Structures are given as structure tokens and as C-alpha cells.
Amino acid sequence: MKAQLDEEFSEFMQGRWPAMVRLAYVLTGDLGDAKDLAQSAFVRAYASWPRVRRTGNPDAYVRKIVVNENHNRFRKQQRVRERLTDSPPGDRADAMRESDERSVLIAALQRLGPKQRAVVVFRYWLGLSEAEAAVELNCSVGTIKSQASRALATLRDSPELVDWGRQ
């Protein structure tokens, strides 16, 4: 039974790993953090795999963990955020100018709070309905609507996206 469950989990993780890393990437804005976040979510899914598989939608379960873990991570980052780099910190504007479309978009998303970011991703990237997003993000449809509205307003005013649009 355990071997069967393990095999099932392995197949699930192999299949859904790219999607979860990409989801985590748009939420975190950092590929390294995204991989950590995605793995952390799969670890928790594996720890409860017999129960998770019985939900019939392990994908939603893992997605929810990714979002929640990102919220937790965001809270921790507000206390301290220090990262070692290979080179001294340069001019952020220069870095932005050199960035590609991907980093411009991701940088703009990072201007949003974690909840708004999750709403944007679930609604406009994953294509979930307001009701579906409300279930997955554990909030009301009204909250989804208001968060989405505010998030889009912020993105419209985002300097990263303004610069990008002029190129």
C-alpha cells in the first residue's frame, strides 16, 4: 500500500512540479525561492498524501499551500530580508532597464501585497472564476472582486509596466 502511494505521489509531483514552480515564481518573483516554496508545498502534500489524494483535487491542495506559504514568507520578510549576492548591489534602475519582459512583469507583481498577487495569478493567469478563486484562497467572492480591482489599479500605475509599454 505504501509503495503504491509513494509511486502515485511521485507521478503527481513529476507532473505538477513545473506548474507549481511557475506559480510560486509569479508569487515570489525569485526562481530560487519559487523552487523552495514549491518543494515545501509538495513536502506537506506527501506528509498527508493519503488524505490529500482522497480530496480528489491534490492540485488545489498544493496550490493552496504554495499561496499560504508565500504569505508566511512575506510576513517573515517584513522582519528581515538579507540576501548574499556575487556582486555589489548596483543601481536598481539600471538593473531594471536590463531586465527582460519576464522580470518587468514579475517586478510589477511584487508591488502587490501577497493576497492581491495571489488573486491576480489565480484569476488572470490560472483562469479561475471568482467563486473558484474564493474557495482556493479561502475568502469571499466579494474580497476576490475588491482585491482584483485594487491589484489591477496598482498594476496600471506600476512604473515597471509603464516603461515596458513604451519599449
Next chain:
Amino acid sequence: MSIDDVRDLGERLDGACWSVDPGPAPVDGTRRKGSALRLRRRIAAAASITAVAAAGVFVPLAVHGQASSEPLARPSHSAKPSQYSVTVNPPGLHSPAGLIASGTINGKGWQFTVGNRGANGTGGGQQITASGPAIGPDQIGTCPVLPAADPAYPATFNSQASPIAQAQYGAVRADVTYVTITLGNGRVLTLHPVTVSGVRLVAFAAPTGAVIAKATAYSGTGEIAAAIPFTGQDGMAVFGAWLKPGQQGLARASGLIGSGTTDGTKWSEMLYLGPWGICGIDPNGSICWAPVTSLPRRTSSFGWGGGPAIAVGSASESVVRIVVTLHGGSVIQVRPVRVGGAKFWAFGIANALAQDVNQAPWTAYDRAGHVVATGRI
């Protein structure tokens, strides 16, 4: 530019994300960490004496190596000796094929069976399962490989846990005619080996947290050896060293051999010496490394605590400092701590450096700064 069309936003996000290379899925590492998490959850749940809701949470103790027992680390949730009763019966003439043993815990039944080769997706292997109301709603399944008897020990036990019971099973040597298990409440269970696929197996189940005081193996002429297991925080008994009649194992002693913070998480390694050998308890659970009967006197790295994050070892008497040079060039210094008449050490390492520490060289120094020994983690 402005985002007037949310579909445009979605498409751009899509394009941006598809340029991300997620790399291969780290399935093995995830399963290893998931197993450790499951164990931690079980410990926490048991400690708070709450009902464990997670059905089918089975944790092979192999995740934490060979662990073991004793009042030193008896979990707070342990069922009191007078509060449980356990029975065990060998297969009868009309028992189903593959049955190793059956019995009861507080009147509820359990049974151990060996499945047919290749059954239930086990490839060509055979799985041992424990099931029944005493075990819980889900059966406990082992890896699809039957345990092998170790010539060095009369019996080699493995264990698995359900939220309510510990299932112990093992292979016995050819000279063992039976094994007795002495429970903390004084009850003695007698296990008769059953041969399946050429392996002589014994098995029993007990409530999680019930103290298993001793296992004794007998041949046709008398006692061969006895093992006093170590009981970790999770309430599971793990059998380590086997002592021949009259042989003394390690004296009981315990001590903190290391602590610190890595990756923002506090860790500590508490060492427990005793007749079971050398075991430890850290934030990730309990683990036993060496079923030794005498104190280690050499400087060596003998294992890992809770996953790959804590390295543990011993040191010779003259060693006061050990310097580990990680493959990435980082250096870790650790000072041995005396526990029970010998010196031990432990250090935590950040996950990002976990690969750098494997086989990393170390050098041990004495008080005068002379090199006493070298080796690899």
C-alpha cells in the same frame, strides 16, 4: 502602457512563466522531508494527547535510522502500564497463508501478514502489512522487501507506526527458536518465528507509547541475547544493541552535544547512551546510530541527526576542536562535549550547504593545536 485587458495580463504572465526553467522535480528529497514532517506531526499530536485525524500516517522508523527505548526519553503521552493489554498468537492450522502473527490490543484485533510476491504494485517484492482495528482504519505497509536476519544479532526488528499503534516485526536468525517481549506493564509476549519465502519472521503490535522493556531471544538451549530498546519522543521502541547473558551495555547517560540556529530554525542534539547503544533526539525526532556495547574512543563522524541537517560524531579524549572544511570552502568549527565518559559533537548545517558537507574533510586538534586525527564527514 496600461493594462486595460486582463486577458493581456494573463497572456503576458503565461509567456513570462513559460520562460522559467523549473528544473527536475526533487521527488526523493521531497519524500524524505515529507516523511520527517509526518513523524514530527505524529510526535506533536501524540504529545498533546489529541486524537490524530490524519488517517494513514505511517512512518517507517528507517527514516530516522535505527532508534530504540527507555524511560530516559519516554514520551509524555505514553499509555500507563496498567491501561493496556496486549496479546499475540502464532498462526494456527487454518490461518490464511502469509499470516505471521495476530493478537489484540485492549481487545481489538491486529494481524501481520506477508503479501504475495508482486501484489499491490510491489514489483517483484513482498510487503508485510499490519492491519485490524487495533492498528487503525488503514493498514500499515512496509517496503516491499522482506527483512533479512543479521548474523550479528539474533533478531533484527523494524517498526512502523499508525496513529494509535506501533507495529514491530523482524527477521530472526536460524538458531532462534522464540523471542519474548517484556512490556512495561510486566506482560511477556512470546513470538514464534514463521518462515515465509525463506525468512524467519516474528511480529507483534503494541499501543504507541507503551513501554517495551526488553526483547529476549532464545535458542533450544537457553537465552542467546537480550535487547533493551530506546523509546524516542514518538513513543516508538527501536532495538539497537543485543547483550549476551552477563554482558553489560553502555551505562545510561545523556547530554546536549550541540545546539544552534540554521536557516533561521533552532536545533539541538540531545544524546542518549544506554544498553541500546547511542541514540539522539533532535527537533526532527529520535534516531539511533550505533548499537554499540562500549563507548566510542575514536574521532569519527557516525551519523546524521534529523535529516541531513545535523552531523553527529564522537571524538577521542585529547580532541578539543574539530574543523570541518566544506566543499564550498566554508569552515565549521565544533567543540566536543563529554557525555557518559566519552566525547561527542554535533553541528547543524544550512540546507543550502547540505551537499557541501557530505564527505567533507575534517581535522581534529588537541589542546596544544596539534592535529590528532583527520577524516571525512
